[in-house]
Amino acid sequence: MIVFCIGKTEKHISFTRKTFSFLFIFLVFVIVSVVSCTAPDKFTIGEDIIESQTDLKIIDTFKVDLSTVLLDSLATSGTGVVLVGDSKDEEFGSVGSKSYFELAYPTFPTLSNTSVFDSAAFILSYSRYNYGDTTVLMSVGIHQLTERITLNESGYLYNNSSVAYSSEVLGTKLFYPRPESRDTIVSIPVNEFGKTFYGLIKTKDEVISTEDLFFDHFKGFAITSESGNNNAIIGFSADTNHLSLKIYYHIDKDVPDATERVIKIPFGTKSVQFNGIQYDLSKTMLNKLNATDNVVLSSQTGNKAFLQGMIGLIPKVQFPTMQNILLENRWKIVKAELVIAPVNASYSLYKLPTQLYLYNSDKHSDMNSLLTLESGTTVVSSLSVDDLYNENTRYTFDITFFMTSELSDSYFDYDHGILIGLKQSEFLSTFGRMLIEGKNPAVKLRLYYLTY
Secondary structure (H helix, E strand, C coil): CEEEECCCCCCCCCCCHHHHHHHHHHHHHHHHHHHHHCCHHHCCCCCCCCCCCCEEEEECCCCCEEEEEECCCCECCCCCEEEEEEEEECCCEEEEEEEEECECCCCCCCCCCCEEEEEEEEEEEEEEEEEECCCCCEEEEEEEECCCCCCCCCCCCECCCCCCEEEEEEEEEEECCCCCCCCCEEEEECHHHHHHHHHHHHCCCHHHCCHHHHHHHCCCEEEEECCCCCCEEEEEECCCCCEEEEEEEEECCCCCCCCEEEEEEEECCHHHCEEEEEEECCCCCCCCCCCCCCEEEHHHCCCEEEEECCCCEEEEEECCCHHHHHHCCCEEEEEEEEEECECCCCCCCCCCCCEEEEEECCCCCCCCCECECCCCCECEEECECCCCCCCCCEEEEECHHHHHHHHCCCCCCCCCCEEEECCHHHHCCCCCEEEEECCCCCCEEEEEEEEC
């Protein structure tokens, strides 16, 4: 604990409210100007102007309890991205993603008797998102669903949702991912399936005569990882411009206008497309986490806390000794900061999040509303990187409003913790990850407050 004494205590001075307000504003200005470069035993203000019993205390030794929470579920429907593949590493275990979607009911062309089927393929375009090692070959496949995709009562599907699909694979693709190339497509051939579909169109089969009959027959599709050797998860755009089934055909060459033609069946309803996530923590320090026992202390995980989107791993901080500030007779918080640092050398392959957000939590470790400043602006911290020594890379959050609100009734609720996470849209559609250091350096609550 560092204590700065302001003024001398030669005699007691009783401030009026107006005098104290003026002094408080003056103190804050001077604190910001000189606190970082003034030795504790030399930091005095106004000793020739006014004598005071007011102290500025700066404490960064409050105990902070750090843990990792496994959230019950995350809504992954309607995000506009297909995620498919597998990845594994020693710290976070193995994780995989399958994506479920349906096609739209289009207007089908009238095919002449001289038209001839050529080929068919599902066409996907990279979203530019990837997670894991993209330098090795990966394999993905297409399966047909055996039941319709149905949203739950809340209108969502989740990372732990699934829809039954046929074990028969319609087509597979073995390729080297190029996720940074948005205009580059991945074409998964489904020739047998496409030929059957083409026949239904050509004969104007009843199956495609109405939307209801169409969806009774073509309930939807699942894109899956088809190889146990995959070590990357790739994102593809889920919209009508970037995901479709294309059936290629031509008019018989004996006909004068012989040309290649294509029937495009586009991506369907965005809200029912979702990503189902599978993960295995059994061989990691998080092996005790499960749906019923969803919190593990950092003391049990090598003094680390784990953050990873899509799976629902999220660090939690709580302040067990914060009540002690109430032992002061008269006090006022000037500023409160939460400082966290990533585990050193843990982000060479997996990039650190550029920004982190804070969420209110409770004794059940639920992820509630975003923390805000007094102005209502969301509390967010951008990554500060120490490129020179690689020792002071960190995130610093302003949690002044959180602290003053919690202490406003002279009681600090330990169960009102803070979750450290990604932006909500990223949490639901990426595998953004981070290891938070819990010991060297420890997570810090830095408190600036006045006693008077």
